[in-house]
């Protein structure tokens with residue numbers, strides 16, 4: 001069974017080394033934001049092969065309960081962008 005879910009769009013991601021990234025966009029089905037105490041992409045991983053998918057990713061889950069857009073461990077923003085901060089892939093829409 002395929003589950004249809006409305007998710008905020010990941011409109012841009014600068015982590016070009018991630019296996020889900022091509023052309024500054026995320027093509028995972030859904031990502032999870034929140035890595036420990038940081039609003040980083042927890043779906044990030046590197047691989048020599050990158051996805052062939054052209055779909056636009058959604059935010060499936062977010063652990064950052066202290067973000068103003070977080071509602072019951074989910075993101076309620078219209079869309080988010082993921083950028084680089086040091087070595088991490090950071091939700092730029094995170095608002096404490």
Ligand code: SF4
Pocket residue numbers: 010013014015018019020021025026027028031041042043044045057082089
């Ligand atoms: S949002 Fe996360 S999973 Fe998607 S390309 Fe960026 S780092 Fe990778």
Ligand code: SF4
Pocket residue numbers: 033039059062063064067068069070071074075076077080091092093094095
């Ligand atoms: S905007 Fe806030 S709630 Fe949405 S993914 Fe980013 S940190 Fe999580």
